[in-house]
Amino acid sequence: MNQISRRRVLGTSAGALTLLGLAATAHAATLPAIATVPAPRAGDTLDEVYQGRRIRITPAQGGDHHGGHHSPGLPTVRIDGAELHVMRNADSSWISVVNHYETFPDLPSLARAAVRELQGAVLVPMGGM
CATH class of the missing domain: 1.20.5 (Single alpha-helices involved in coiled-coils or other helix-helix interfaces)
Structure with a gap:
């Protein structure tokens, strides 16, 4: 055998x-190589359309962010006008409520990944359920 x-x-x-x-x-x-858009410098606003969705990143305005439950001074990331909740990690990488277990080196990368993950679904703001 x-x-x-x-x-x-x-x-x-x-x-x-x-x-x-x-x-x-x-x-x-x-x-083919994927064209990348450089990350905005501090104080710059990014406004782009990615996969048919409008991404707008505005610099930190100071004051309370998200109703006071996060550190002040975080930039605002919006997808089609709805705010994407973002958090800064200790190593300066970023995570979002959409991609909570994946880190990104900058906010444009994070926002584009959120658009891909949403697959056309509407972003519901935190506390809006």
């Missing part, structure tokens, strides 16, 4: 996964 050893199964699996990884890397190298 011909039995397959665990070593052979693991070796074959590792080889197959390696080939899949190499194929995915080769495919990614053939994709």
Whole structure:
């Protein structure tokens, strides 16, 4: 009776996964580069349309933000006029209520990811449910 050893199964699996990884890397190298828009400097306002949705990021105005339950001085991020709740992490990265478990280096990246995640759904403001 011909039995397959665990070593052979693991070796074959590792080889197959390696080939899949190499194929995915080769495919990614053939994709066109994605144009990126530089992050706005402090004090700048970003106003753009991304995937048919209007993103507007305005600098911090001071005072209470989100009714006083967050630190003052956070910029305001809006998608189609509705405010996207954002939070700053200790390492200076950003998260949002839409992408709570994914960090972003800047607010434009965060807002664009939120638009993709919403998949056309309307953003409901915090406390608006």
